[in-house]
Every structure is written in C-alpha cells, then in structure tokens.
Amino acid sequence: MTLVLDAMGSDQYPDPEIRAAIDCSIEFGEEIILVGNEDILKPKLAAASGDKSRVRLVHAPDILEMWDKPVENAKKKPLNSMAVGLNLLKTGEGQAFISAGNTGGVMFNALRILGRLPGVQRPALTTLFPVKGGHCVVLDIGANADCRPDFLVQFAVMGSIYAQKTLQIPNPKVGLLSNGEESGKGNQLIKDTYHLLENCGLNYIGNVEGKEVFGGQTDVVVTDGFTGNIFLKSSEAVAKLITDTLKEELMSSFQTKLGAALAKPAFKAIKKMMDPAETGAAPLLGIDGLVFVGHGRSDARAMVSALRVAHQSVQVDLLGSLRTAIQERLAQLPASGANS
Amino acid sequence: MTLVLDAMGSDQYPDPEIRAAIDCSIEFGEEIILVGNEDILKPKLAAASGDKSRVRLVHAPDILEMWDKPVENAKKKPLNSMAVGLNLLKTGEGQAFISAGNTGGVMFNALRILGRLPGVQRPALTTLFPVKGGHCVVLDIGANADCRPDFLVQFAVMGSIYAQKTLQIPNPKVGLLSNGEESGKGNQLIKDTYHLLENCGLNYIGNVEGKEVFGGQTDVVVTDGFTGNIFLKSSEAVAKLITDTLKEELMSSFQTKLGAALAKPAFKAIKKMMDPAETGAAPLLGIDGLVFVGHGRSDARAMVSALRVAHQSVQVDLLGSLRTAIQERLAQLPASGANS
Structure with a gap:
C-alpha cells in the first residue's frame, strides 16, 4: 500500500506533513509519498529525524496557497501538489490521497482528475461528530449547498457504508436531520x-434533531451541504463559547483557579472531545478514489490521525464497498442510476 | 396595562403560571389575567400566597394538552385557553399574551384570531441566543420551514426592530446565516x-457563520425556520453534551469532586448562560398583537421572566414600532407590500 500526502496543505506546511509521513511510514510499515515543491521539501526532509526509508518525494512545482481561490488557481496552477498527488491515485501508484488544504480545491481537483464513482450524482464531504458514547457520521457538511432528494439517498447509502467500515457498526442507524422528529x-x-x-433498504430511523445526534442515538446523519455545514460550524462555535467562558471564569479568583487545577483530569475529556486530531480527516465520499481532507490547522499529531483514517480505509477496501453498495442499492431506485 | 397569561400552557400548569401572575402583578403594579379552566384555577389561586388584588381569572373551558395536535385540536376545542386569551387582545382588554404551550398551537390561534400585521407575509418565531458578551436575536427559529427571499427581508426588518426595542441597540448589525462569510x-x-x-436600509453585515454569531459579532441573525430550528436545537444539544460530560468527569474521583466544589462559582456563568429563564419568551413577530411563547418546561421563575419580556415590549410599544417599520421599509421593496 502507498499513501499519498499533500505536503503543502496545512497552515504550517510542510513541517507537520513531513513529521507525520515519517512517523506513519514507520507505524504502518507502508510507503508514504510526500507531494510538493522539492526545493522546499528536500532540505526539510533531510533535516528531520527518524527512519525515512519508506518516505518518497514527488515533485509538484506549483503551490495552492491559503489565499488562492481554490477553483480559479487550481486551473492556473495545473502542477499544484493536489493535482500531482491525485494523479498518483489515477495511475495506481497510490491508494489514498490526504490533504489539509482548501476543501474546495481538493474537491475540484478530485472531480477533475478522478471523477465520480459510477452511479454517484454528487460526492459528499463527510465527517465524524463527537457524540455521547462515541462518534457519528455526518454528511454532507459542505460540498453541495443545494440538494435534491435523490442526492440525500445516495449520501445515506455512502454514509452507512462508511459507518460500517470505519466505526465497525454492522447495521448503522441512519437519521435525516430535521426540525422535528415526526414524519411530516x-x-x-x-x-x-x-x-x-424508508424504501432504500437501510436501517433508517426517520428524522433526527440535535438531541438525538449528540445523544448518540443515530450512527449516520444525512443532510444537505448547507444545513450540514451550519450544523457543524455552529456546534463548534457553541463548544468554543462554553469552554472559553468556563476558562475565563475559572481564572477569575484564587479559589476557582485552585479548583480548576484539582479538576484538571475532568477537563481532559472535553478537550479530547473537541480535538480535531481525534476525528482525523473527512473523506470525499463518492469520488472514484479514496480522498481525505484534514483540518487546515492540523499539527503533526492531527496529520498522523488523518493518515491513520486513510490507512484504515484502504485496509478495509472502503472504495470497493462503496462501489458495490451504490451499484446494488441504487439500481433499485428509479432516478439514481444516471450519472447526471 | 393588562397582560394575558395562558394558565394551562406549561408542562406543570397551572402552578408556575399562578405563582408568576401574582408575583408579576405586584412587581409591575399592573393587572394580569389568568386564562384557563376556572374549576382548576379558582381553588389553586385561593390557596396561593401574596397580594392577589391585581390577578383576574377568565374562564376557558377547553384545555389544549401537550399530546393534542396543535392545529386539529385547536379547531375542535374553540374555547381553549389560548383562543380565549388571544381574543382578549383582539377586544383590547389585554396588551400582550403569553403562553408556555405548544408553539404550533399558539401560532395557529394567533393567526386565526389576530392575523398578521399589515404588509407582513409570514410571522417569525424569534428568540434570543446567549452569545459572547450578551444576546443576539435569531429568527425564524421554526415557524416557516420553507421561505422565500422576501420573507427573510421581512424577518430582518422585524428582528432589527426587536433588537432596538428589547436589547437597546440603536443600529443593530444584521447577519444572514450561511455556510461561509463571503458573498456568493x-x-x-x-x-x-x-x-x-444589501438594499433594504438596515445595518446589514453580510453572511455570518456560527463563530460570528456566538462570538457576539452580530445582533440579529436572519434564517429560514428550518435552518434556524436546527441551529437552535443543535446548539442546545452540544451545550448539554459538554456540560453532561463535564459533570460526569467531575464526579469521577475525590480530587475532581473537590476541584468542582472549589470551582463552583465559575460553573454558575455557564449555568446562567444555558438557563431558559434568562431569555424569557420568544415573540411571534409579525402577528398583529404582542404574542409570546415560553418554554414548555417553564417553572415559576421562567414564567416571571417571560412576563417581564412581554411587559417591557408593551412599555416600549414594540407593536407600534414594528407596524411603522414594516410600512416604511417595505414600501421601498417591490414584492413585499402584498399581504399574500
């Protein structure tokens, strides 16, 4: 197995990527290709510690910067690290691609270079939410702002497979994010x-609201990319408001400071719950290839976590399962076979 | 001034309502009408302590129960406490109506009995969100699942007036809830x-995401009722998950328990932030009358808070301001004058 890592993706590129590539190549015993500008990468890789025998550099002269417009500049810079890396998947040199760069840029390049899985109408950006007792798959969280019902059915099928393969849930419960639980x-x-x-053969539990999702009562949450993105970002923002307020209050007197010091182990659970490194990377389900987007703010630890998700996905043949599921399940549905 | 309170609304009716009516009639020095079934209310009111000289009972034989379907049963029970109470606004006997009953039931009865303010296409359920440094007006949070652009413009106008009148913000910043800040x-x-x-004369700051809302960077958040409801409920659910997890962890060892005891004052700020009693009641903006919906789980303290919001709204003539603003602002816009 070979994993392909965009070395120019994260906000602090390429240091987190180089560290993660070395560490994961040792941990997995697999080759990891770092794609990026050699002039920058070579000296940094040479200076890094550890066994680098399984890390290989592939040169990509162009860099998509944070301030670049993802689509426009990806076109202007055809030899950017995302494009070069994704081409390694197309040729079969690599089995999964990981980038902590701009999501729009990854999606654009992946659609152009790898295309969609046969039968898939819209790929969906997919993430794991921390919920009571574990994690929950949520999709789409931003790739498709306007959706049709048949797109959502495909998201449900793909999300269900993802929960089976990565969370090891045999028959995942699938909920539809709505403003009320009742049908109607x-x-x-x-x-x-x-x-x-109701009629697509999944373990569909009907509409779900925030309390069911965060209460851990569903394994997969299906939503359009507009609502899903607001759901994700507002959840993060509320969590930040609460923890920021708590921190401020805890630092306001000697007594509360002492209390905070003693209670420190308890805060670790919250910190862990909110740590992006815990959820690894978000796959673009529906692309004809295993493509993952990590947080832009990723440090080396978060990049390792992203690589682990990709590594596991290759091991369990996520792509093959998605392909089969879409062919089997969606052949039953009228409008969904067309690759429109 | 006379405030009209649905005595049969909250989950624990009518005790919280009776207590709040007595306390608020003393605090405000105003009459409060309790509307509900006299057979239940009379003995309870007689047994309650305090000066009851400004509390009046108005009989409503029918009760809309929690398990009743709001619209269907409101039709079957025309003399329910909501309908009788709202009619007191129509005849001018009362200046504001407050219920902790089913939101759909209040909306249905209010539309039927009071109707819409001239020029308003859809009334919006409006609430205050706790955000960094204060509160923020969010509408619609559930009355209209599918919206047109001109509905949202009306929500912006009404939300802006509400922020002016109740949060005393002279020129409220208005944001449109979206999956990204950039226009487009x-x-x-x-x-x-x-x-x-951009062209409706409000202090419009463009698209906002969760981090701007909870960071306190906008005073009014405009959204359709589907997205707004998910935004509200997911925020509440995340807050609950975090505080539940924290509580569990704090109780897990002697050391963390001790820490929690010492840090207790700091947790008060979080508790206060999440307390429904702090935000009082949600107005149905756009109804031709001042109508407020309180939390179903309201205790007497939350009902007092709801009555205070209603009392303040009458004092500042919220209804008159809304009527004027809609006439003035919306006369400028093409499709919005029609009461369709």
Whole structure:
C-alpha cells in the first residue's frame, strides 16, 4: 500500500506533513509519498529525524496557497501538489490521497482528475461528530449547498457504508436531520426525502434533531451541504463559547483557579472531545478514489490521525464497498442510476 | 396595562403560571389575567400566597394538552385557553399574551384570531441566543420551514426592530446565516436574499457563520425556520453534551469532586448562560398583537421572566414600532407590500 500526502496543505506546511509521513511510514510499515515543491521539501526532509526509508518525494512545482481561490488557481496552477498527488491515485501508484488544504480545491481537483464513482450524482464531504458514547457520521457538511432528494439517498447509502467500515457498526442507524422528529416535519426537501429513505433498504430511523445526534442515538446523519455545514460550524462555535467562558471564569479568583487545577483530569475529556486530531480527516465520499481532507490547522499529531483514517480505509477496501453498495442499492431506485 | 397569561400552557400548569401572575402583578403594579379552566384555577389561586388584588381569572373551558395536535385540536376545542386569551387582545382588554404551550398551537390561534400585521407575509418565531458578551436575536427559529427571499427581508426588518426595542441597540448589525462569510456562499435562498438585504436600509453585515454569531459579532441573525430550528436545537444539544460530560468527569474521583466544589462559582456563568429563564419568551413577530411563547418546561421563575419580556415590549410599544417599520421599509421593496 502507498499513501499519498499533500505536503503543502496545512497552515504550517510542510513541517507537520513531513513529521507525520515519517512517523506513519514507520507505524504502518507502508510507503508514504510526500507531494510538493522539492526545493522546499528536500532540505526539510533531510533535516528531520527518524527512519525515512519508506518516505518518497514527488515533485509538484506549483503551490495552492491559503489565499488562492481554490477553483480559479487550481486551473492556473495545473502542477499544484493536489493535482500531482491525485494523479498518483489515477495511475495506481497510490491508494489514498490526504490533504489539509482548501476543501474546495481538493474537491475540484478530485472531480477533475478522478471523477465520480459510477452511479454517484454528487460526492459528499463527510465527517465524524463527537457524540455521547462515541462518534457519528455526518454528511454532507459542505460540498453541495443545494440538494435534491435523490442526492440525500445516495449520501445515506455512502454514509452507512462508511459507518460500517470505519466505526465497525454492522447495521448503522441512519437519521435525516430535521426540525422535528415526526414524519411530516421538515422543509420540502426533507419531506420528499423521508419516504425515499424508508424504501432504500437501510436501517433508517426517520428524522433526527440535535438531541438525538449528540445523544448518540443515530450512527449516520444525512443532510444537505448547507444545513450540514451550519450544523457543524455552529456546534463548534457553541463548544468554543462554553469552554472559553468556563476558562475565563475559572481564572477569575484564587479559589476557582485552585479548583480548576484539582479538576484538571475532568477537563481532559472535553478537550479530547473537541480535538480535531481525534476525528482525523473527512473523506470525499463518492469520488472514484479514496480522498481525505484534514483540518487546515492540523499539527503533526492531527496529520498522523488523518493518515491513520486513510490507512484504515484502504485496509478495509472502503472504495470497493462503496462501489458495490451504490451499484446494488441504487439500481433499485428509479432516478439514481444516471450519472447526471 | 393588562397582560394575558395562558394558565394551562406549561408542562406543570397551572402552578408556575399562578405563582408568576401574582408575583408579576405586584412587581409591575399592573393587572394580569389568568386564562384557563376556572374549576382548576379558582381553588389553586385561593390557596396561593401574596397580594392577589391585581390577578383576574377568565374562564376557558377547553384545555389544549401537550399530546393534542396543535392545529386539529385547536379547531375542535374553540374555547381553549389560548383562543380565549388571544381574543382578549383582539377586544383590547389585554396588551400582550403569553403562553408556555405548544408553539404550533399558539401560532395557529394567533393567526386565526389576530392575523398578521399589515404588509407582513409570514410571522417569525424569534428568540434570543446567549452569545459572547450578551444576546443576539435569531429568527425564524421554526415557524416557516420553507421561505422565500422576501420573507427573510421581512424577518430582518422585524428582528432589527426587536433588537432596538428589547436589547437597546440603536443600529443593530444584521447577519444572514450561511455556510461561509463571503458573498456568493450559501444555498440558492441565501444567494437570492443577500442582495435584497444589501438594499433594504438596515445595518446589514453580510453572511455570518456560527463563530460570528456566538462570538457576539452580530445582533440579529436572519434564517429560514428550518435552518434556524436546527441551529437552535443543535446548539442546545452540544451545550448539554459538554456540560453532561463535564459533570460526569467531575464526579469521577475525590480530587475532581473537590476541584468542582472549589470551582463552583465559575460553573454558575455557564449555568446562567444555558438557563431558559434568562431569555424569557420568544415573540411571534409579525402577528398583529404582542404574542409570546415560553418554554414548555417553564417553572415559576421562567414564567416571571417571560412576563417581564412581554411587559417591557408593551412599555416600549414594540407593536407600534414594528407596524411603522414594516410600512416604511417595505414600501421601498417591490414584492413585499402584498399581504399574500
């Protein structure tokens, strides 16, 4: 197995990527290709510690910077590290691609170079949410702002496979994010999707709200990319508001400071829950290849976590399972076979 | 001034309502009408302590129960406490109506009995979110699952007046909830609304995400009722997950228990932030009358808080301001004058 890592993706590139590549190549016993500008990467890699025998550099002269417009500049810079890395998947040199760069840029390059899995209408950006007792798969979290009911059914199928393969849940419960649990609740998209999901052979539990999701009562949450993105970002923002307020209050007197010091082990659970490194990387499900997007703010530890997700996905043949599931399940549904 | 309180609304009705009515009639020095079934209310009111000279009972034989379907049963029970109470606003006997009952039931009865303010297309359920440094007005949080751009413009106008009148912000910043700050981000509804809001004379700051909202960077958040409801409920659910996890961890050892005891004052700020009693009640902005919905789980303290919001709204003539603003601002916009 060979994993392909975009060395120019994270905000602090390429140091976190180089460290993670070396550490993971040792941990997995597999080759890791670092794709990026050699002039920058060579001296940094040479200076890094550890056994580098399984790390290989592939040169990509162009760099997509944070301030670049993802689509426009990806076109202007065809030899950017994302494009070069994704081409290594296309040629079969690598089995999964990981980048902590701009999500729009990864999606654009992946669609152009690898295309969609046969039968998939829209790939979905997928993430794991920390919930009571574990994690929950949520998709789409931003790739498709406007969706049709049949897109959501495909998200449900792909999310279900992802939960099976990565969370080891044999028959994942699938919920549709709505403004009320009862059938009949929701906007028009949800109402139209509800009955399609009832008849698609998944373990569909109906509409879910925030309390079911964070209470750990569903394994997969299906939503359009607009709502999913707001769901994700508002959850992160609330968590930040609470922990920031708590920190401030805990530092406000000697007594609370002492209390905070004694209670420190308890805060670790919260910190762990909110740590992006815990969820690794978000796959672009529906692309004809294993493509993962890590947090831009990734440090080496978060990059290692992202590489572990990719490594596991190759091991369990996530792509093959997705391909089969889409062919099997969606052949039953009228409008979903067309690669439109 | 006379405030009209639905005595049969909260989960524990009518005890919280009776207590709050007595206490608020003393605090405000104003009459409060309790509307509900006299057979239940009379003995309870007689047994309650305090000066009851400003509390009056108005009989409503029918009770809309929690398990009743709001619209269907409101039709079958025309003399329910909501309907009787709202009629007191229509006849001018009362200036504001407050219920902790089912939101759908209040909305249905209010639309039927009071109707919409002239020019308003859809009333919006409006709430205050706790954010860094204070509160923020969010609407719609559930009345209209599917919206048109001109509905959202009306929500912006009404939310802006509400922030002026109740949060005393002279020129409230208005943000449009979206999946990205840049103009051009969003689903079709957001894209179509963005430019209308730029030209409606409000202090419009563009698209906002969770971090701007909870960071306190906007005073009014405009959204459709589907997205707004998910935004509200997921925020509440995340807050609950974090505080539940923290509580569990704090109780896990002697040391953390001791720490928690010492740090107790710091947790008060979080508790206060998440307390429904702090935000009082959600107005149905756009109804031709001052109508407020309190939390179903309201205790007497939360009901007092709800009555205070209603009392303040009458004092500052919120309804008159809304009527004027809608006439003035929306006369400038093409499709919004029609009461369709």
